[in-house]
Amino acid sequence: xxxxxxxxxxxxxxxxxxxxxxxxxxxxxxxxxxxxxxxxxxxxxxxxxxxxxxxxxxxxxxxxxxxxxxxxxxxxxxxxxxxxxxxxxxxxxxxxxxxxxxxxxxxxxxxxxxxxxxxxxxxxxxxxxxxxxxxxxxxxxxxxxxxxxxx
Amino acid sequence: xxxxxxxxxxxxxxxxxxxxxxxxxxxxxxxxxxxxxxxxxxxxxxxxxxxxxxxxxxxxxxxxxxxxxxxxxxxxxxxxxxxxxxxxxxxxxxxxxxxxxxxxxxxxxxxxxxxxxxxxxxxxxxxxxxxxxxxxxxxxxxxxxxxxxxxxxxxxx
Numbered sequence: 375x376x377x378x379x380x381x382x383x384x385x386x387x388x389x390x391x392x393x394x395x396x397x398x399x400x401x402x403x404x405x406x407x408x409x410x411x412x413x414x415x416x417x418x419x420x421x422x423x424x425x426x427x428x429x430x431x432x433x434x435x436x437x438x439x440x441x442x443x444x445x446x447x448x449x450x451x452x453x454x455x456x457x458x459x460x461x462x463x464x465x466x467x468x469x470x471x472x473x474x475x476x477x478x479x480x481x482x483x484x485x486x487x488x489x490x491x492x493x494x495x496x497x498x499x500x501x502x503x504x505x506x507x508x509x510x511x512x513x514x515x516x517x518x519x520x521x522x523x524x525x
Numbered sequence: 526x527x528x529x530x531x532x533x534x535x536x537x538x539x540x541x542x543x544x545x546x547x548x549x550x551x552x553x554x555x556x557x558x559x560x561x562x563x564x565x566x567x568x569x570x571x572x573x574x575x576x577x578x579x580x581x582x583x584x585x586x587x588x589x590x591x592x593x594x595x596x597x598x599x600x601x602x603x604x605x606x607x608x609x610x611x612x613x614x615x616x617x618x619x620x621x622x623x624x625x626x627x628x629x630x631x632x633x634x635x636x637x638x639x640x641x642x643x644x645x646x647x648x649x650x651x652x653x654x655x656x657x658x659x660x661x662x663x664x665x666x667x668x669x670x671x672x673x674x675x676x677x678x679x680x681x682x
Contacts, residue, residue, distance in 0.1 A: 414652030418660075421581055425573040433569075497566030497671075504663040505574065512656055 376491020383439035385488060386495070390430035391443040397423035399453035403466065406459035412516060419509045426502050433495055464520045467513050474510060481506040534650070535591035537640050541657075542582035543595035547602050549575040554610030561616050564671055571664050578657050585650055620672045630666040634658035 377385075400420040407413050431441045445453070452473075456466050474481060482503035489496045552572035559565040583593050596602075609619055627633050637658035644651040 410647075410649035411652045414649040414654075415656050417581060417584075418577075418653055418656040421577040422574065422660075425577050426570075429569060429573055493561075493563035494566035494569075497563040498570050499566075501567045501570035501574075501663075501667055504667060505570075505660065508656060508659040508663060512652075512659075 377489050379437055379492075382489055382492055382495055383434045383437050384443075385485060386430045386434040386437075387439060387441055387443040389485065389499075390427045390434070390441055391445050392449055393423045393427035393430065395445045395449060395453050396456075397421075397427065399456040402457035402459075407463060409463055409520075411519065412463055415512050415516065419512075422505045422509070426505065429498060429502065433498055437492075437495075464517070467517045467520065471510075471513055471517060481510055531589070534640070534644065534647070535586060535589055536595075538582050538586050538589075538650070539591065539593050539595040541637065542579050542586065542593060543597055545575045545579035545582065547597040547605070549573075549579060550602070551605045551609045554606050555619060558610060558612040559616055564616055564620075567667055567671060571667070574660050574664065578660065581653060581657070585653060589647075589650070617672075617675055620668060620675075624665070624669055624672060627665045630662055630669060633661035633665050637661065 397420050400416055400423065404413055404416045404420060407416065434441060452469065455461055455469055480503060482499055486496060486499045486503055489499060549572050552568055552575060556565055556568045556572060559568060586593050608614060608622070637654050641651050641654045641658065644654070
């Protein structure tokens with residue numbers, strides 16, 4: 375059954391708010407990060423998150439909506455930790471990875487599944503999900519590298 | 526100048542930036558005339574991915590002391606824009622043309638990963654390129670999966 379347009383707009387709005395908050399938090403992490411490996415990958419993640427937010431805003435506007443959502447308390451707290459220069463890189467990565475079960479590699483799977491009957495939005499989110507999957511995989515590899523380094 | 530020295534790396538980054546910029550431009554032209562909703566949605570995200578890569582590479586070239594001067598040959602760029610921006614050419618044909626350049630999903634990432642392997646002294650650029658390479662692979666994989674979905678199922682005799 376097709377997802378109602380208002381529901382799709384709501385999902386896109388929540389997503390754009392989350393991506394924007396994430397990009398801002400990662401930007402502050404990069405500013406304080408002294409590990410060049412992490413900075414290199416985080417820069418890609420931040421750039422993509424910012425563009426994902428813009429894509430979601432453009433799509434929800436095309437569907438007749440307006441971006442009004444703000445992130446909830448949990449995500450806001452997570453962004454606070456990611457932004458905090460006093461918390462180690464390893465702890466930040468562990469916290470981010472703890473949000474996803476070890477064998478799960480499709481962070482947007484649930485969101486994509488919820489958008490039915492709107493092929494353009496479905497494909498947009500599916501393709502954005504590929505970026506998120508790459509980010510998650512990279513964070514896992516960095517977690518292992520930092521553990522090997524004893525960082 | 527040594528071919529594997531910093532100048533060669535800068536040239537690679539700048540060439541890749543130019544290719545990604547042109548790719549984003551061509552994708553925008555395709556999106557403008559794309560008649561398939563699902564494909565258009567995917568192309569929008571892929572186009573932004575290409576534009577993000579170009580922007581990141583430009584920043585990195587500047588940080589490493591280089592300047593961005595590379596450009597895709599105008600004749601090549603114009604031909605690609607005319608082809609992929611043509612409303613008369615079917616999306617299926619454009620997909621086949623694009624994917625014909627990549628024999629498998631890793632073909633687009635391989636040249637980038639090859640440079641990554643030689644960048645041990647510059648881990649920031651190395652990881653940046655590694656994620657860009659993954660993005661290129663994801664683009665080809667998504668387009669190929671979409672193309673497979675367009676093909677009519679064959680029924681056994």
